[in-house]
Amino acid sequence: MDVHTFAGSPLDRAAHLRRDTDWQAAALRAPTTRMVPFWRLKPLIREGDAPRIAWLGADDLTDILDAEAAHIFLGVDESGAARYAVDVPGLSEDSPPLTQSGTFIDLRAIAPALPEGAPAILAQARSLIAWHARTAFCGACGAPTRTDEAGHLRRCTDASCDAQYFPRVDPVVIMLVYRGERCLLGRSTRFPAGFYSALAGFVEPGEAIEESVRREVLEEAGITVGAVCYHSSQPWPFPASLMIGCLAEAESDAITIDAHELDDVRWVSRDELMAALDGAPGADFSVPPPLAIARQLMTAWAKETG
């Protein structure tokens, strides 16, 4: 199985401990507990030749966190020590008082430089922090919500409503469409010049994965898809997608572009794709970096034999 960037967390999520309020209270005071602060969805990173997560102890954070701060329990490490994420949105932009410990850096930018496993820990943390911010009020009645179960549940504070909200994960299909010796790549209107990737889109309510693949490819490129084969999946914490990677066999050739979504869609040969993956000087387009499942799907197809 492929382990993609943002998957492969070394932590044990220890979900049964989320509801154990005594355990959580003790863990928040324990000297072995480590916390990673986020500011505007950026994790604190200790930079240098080998950048790493700037894990802090509770004491390092006492001046910054108030009693109401929401600690998000990420799990326990191999030694059994608790790991948390904490959001510190109130810091001033110019002088965050944590700067002696590290720098707040965009996760997507820093992920490739981090040690194995670290991107997955930060992916879990970033998705949960973004979800808390988007679930501060009850969607059903508008009352404020409060955190519960160590940051893995929010409850409406209006007793007559009492709605519960669980962390949101958005399934996305991402598919390398192929026919014979060619595959289909597209460029979003948001992509940099010359950049092409696999087609993708959110799964909608009331459809299976394979149906979602066929609908998206037909919508975006006007191509009919037959067989769909699941390849692998990747958590994508911007803010909380689950990328479901597939290989999809086209049954038609003529492209009709959805101009609302895409700038261009084109068939490329296996050789052209190999050149782009290798970053060859002759390649006339570029493809996603290794951290993206799109590139892994391209590689899987380009290198398959027969």
Place this chain on the structure above:
Amino acid sequence: MDVHTFAGSPLDRAAHLRRDTDWQAAALRAPTTRMVPFWRLKPLIREGDAPRIAWLGADDLTDILDAEAAHIFLGVDESGAARYAVDVPGLSEDSPPLTQSGTFIDLRAIAPALPEGAPAILAQARSLIAWHARTAFCGACGAPTRTDEAGHLRRCTDASCDAQYFPRVDPVVIMLVYRGERCLLGRSTRFPAGFYSALAGFVEPGEAIEESVRREVLEEAGITVGAVCYHSSQPWPFPASLMIGCLAEAESDAITIDAHELDDVRWVSRDELMAALDGAPGADFSVPPPLAIARQLMTAWAKETG
């Protein structure tokens, strides 16, 4: 590929028409347009020997729907006619004025009796209606939201917030765990007596499908899983899950039950499972009905050879 109940909609979702306000306005007045009302998440069904969706024309609904009613565009049928779902929560419980057209019936109960394709249409509709009710207010700021894009988007009405909300789909892993000639079944504390099914659980932020399978099986049954193989997927509109069905190979035998989630977990032989699937008089447990992907996973494993 398996087409499960609640998948296989015959409608073209025609997503590009959601933003076409002129087209939508015309469709809402067109005599060919058909709408299915929902009351408390139950669709209107025309009963009889062959139950079917009670599709109504806009004229049938004029006395019931006010100008603010949210029509949810489901797509177009083979003739090009628009299909909508409409929520009529304000009807009185005792005398809904639509009863001459049909009966509001629980979708899960009626689905097996409906013609092919109908459960998928109602799955899409039910998930969207439930999502609208849970997204009436902005989670970020608490202001009311309003519907847009023919029921496929909600926007915060506070201009300084302007948050957008897309329909939620919750990915769930559901896995038949096997080892040699035995497979692992569990019974939730919520199941009827004697009923066993495949293990399942929500995918969490920051994990791939295969990781989610391994975590859930370890949490719920204490069993270590190695290889995970995707089988098929099913939309499950209660309220909006995407069931991701897998076969998962166990690497350990000793069961430790998570008593918070499950009443019992047991290994059963292929023969025992076949007897339960056949509803044999000797079977000492029962399994889910054909509409559940759990049963399809059980059947796939039970009937595989070698």
